[in-house]
Amino acid sequence: MVTVTKKPHSFNTTTVHAGKKRKDQFGSHLVPIYQTSTFVFDDVQQGRDAFSGEADGHIYSRLGNPTVEQLERALCELETYGLKDQDEYSGMVFGSGMAAISTGIISTALGGHVIAQDALYGCTSQFLKEEAPLMGISTSLIDLSDSFLLEIELKKNPNTKLVYLESIANPTMTVCDIKVISEIVHQNGALLMVDNTFASPYHLRPLSLGADIVAHSTTKYLGGHGSVIGGALVLKKELIEEVSLAKFRKNLGGISAPQDAFLLHQGLKTLSLRMKKHSENALKVAQYLESHDGVKTVWYPGLESHPQYELANSIFENGFSGVISFELVGGYTSGERLMNNVKLCTLAVSLGTVDTLIQHPASMTHSVMDEELREKAGISEGLVRLAVGIEDAEDIIADLVQALDSLKD
Numbered sequence: 001m002v003t004v005t006k007k008p009h010s011f012n013t014t015t016v017h018a019g020k021k022r023k024d025q026f027g028s029h030l031v032p033i034y035q036t037s038t039f040v041f042d043d044v045q046q047g048r049d050a051f052s053g054e055a056d057g058h059i060y061s062r063l064g065n066p067t068v069e070q071l072e073r074a075l076c077e078l079e080t081y082g083l084k085d086q087d088e089y090s091g092m093v094f095g096s097g098m099a100a101i102s103t104g105i106i107s108t109a110l111g112g113h114v115i116a117q118d119a120l121y122g123c124t125s126q127f128l129k130e131e132a133p134l135m136g137i138s139t140s141l142i143d144l145s146d147s148f149l150l151e152i153e154l155k156k157n158p159n160t161k162l163v164y165l166e167s168i169a170n171p172t173m174t175v176c177d178i179k180v181i182s183e184i185v186h187q188n189g190a191l192l193m194v195d196n197t198f199a200s201p202y203h204l205r206p207l208s209l210g211a212d213i214v215a216h217s218t219t220k221y222l223g224g225h226g227s228v229i230g231g232a233l234v235l236k237k238e239l240i241e242e243v244s245l246a247k248f249r250k251n252l253g254g255i256s257a258p259q260d261a262f263l264l265h266q267g268l269k270t271l272s273l274r275m276k277k278h279s280e281n282a283l284k285v286a287q288y289l290e291s292h293d294g295v296k297t298v299w300y301p302g303l304e305s306h307p308q309y310e311l312a313n314s315i316f317e318n319g320f321s322g323v324i325s326f327e328l329v330g331g332y333t334s335g336e337r338l339m340n341n342v343k344l345c346t347l348a349v350s351l352g353t354v355d356t357l358i359q360h361p362a363s364m365t366h367s368v369m370d371e372e373l374r375e376k377a378g379i380s381e382g383l384v385r386l387a388v389g390i391e392d393a394e395d396i397i398a399d400l401v402q403a404l405d406s407l408k409d
Ligand SMILES: Cc1ncc(COP(=O)(O)O)c(C=O)c1O
Pocket: 096, 097, 098, 099, 101, 121, 123, 124, 166, 170, 195, 197, 198, 216, 217, 218, 219, 229, 230, 231, 350
């Protein structure tokens, strides 16, 4: 006999169904790609009501589009999974992770100060150091894994409007105590924004730990196949209104294209399956690398040697995602040879694709970052980043073995 439960669906079931709302006029199973720039009004009154907000309805795809909205609902369901006040949140989809992050920072921190983690994705770091100050947003980048430093920085900058961090920092793999940080941030009247790209909502949901805004490069694990560039924010509808976020997105023009939103939504449905394999593989690869005498240090939150292992263990679910950073005994020269000698792994930036990617942060993803800050944040010249795919771990390890062996020649 089948037992009927009234419990909410599991996270995995939710990923498969998230975002579904309506059947279109032809009964299409998938929400179609509404590949249109504009929408037709029945009469002038309807157009007037749509513009004034008195009536629902689509106007123009830079403002909103049914395919994009389905992805927004889906992402919101996943990032707010398990929250009691889920209905109070909304997703907003952008054409890239950087469009989501920059629009989110501009709308929440205009005229104020941002305190951000020192180790961040290179373009986010560059935006905070170079462009944000030109817009009247002052910034400081500090080590947020030490919440005492945050308290000092908040005292120095009473006009702080936003604190910004990554749930697993790119590429140092630093994990911060989001719960403690959110309490400090809120006591100081500021907001906390967490880029959850590396962990994905499968492993960690920052809103449940007190964050106000979650940001994503959906290009990575959420899309999952490396076929689309995209970004997203998930936050309370009230906050969207308060900081005029929809107006900023409309006038900065960063919304996603319908075709990209469609592809991202297809990818999202297999998130749990893929993340399970990414994280199982990454742990095996990290353990192997740590045991190899040619490898100096491995950074992966699932290793007991990771500085925030205990914390990561207490806040992550079902593993620690798929990215590993490591440094070889021979430093940069050995790292370069290793990256040139891999055969199965692909030498390319990005992460979250089904295949394993390897890259050199200091000369690639983080080359745009202030050099001094890069060193201070622990992104050394010799650091190699491996985004472990969903191949079988034994094959990824065998490829690394042959590349490591080639260093002995
Ligand atoms: C952690 C993180 N955030 C944001 C971004 C920017 O995303 P996108 O390339 O989609 O603009 C990246 C890109 O690599 C990233 O790794």
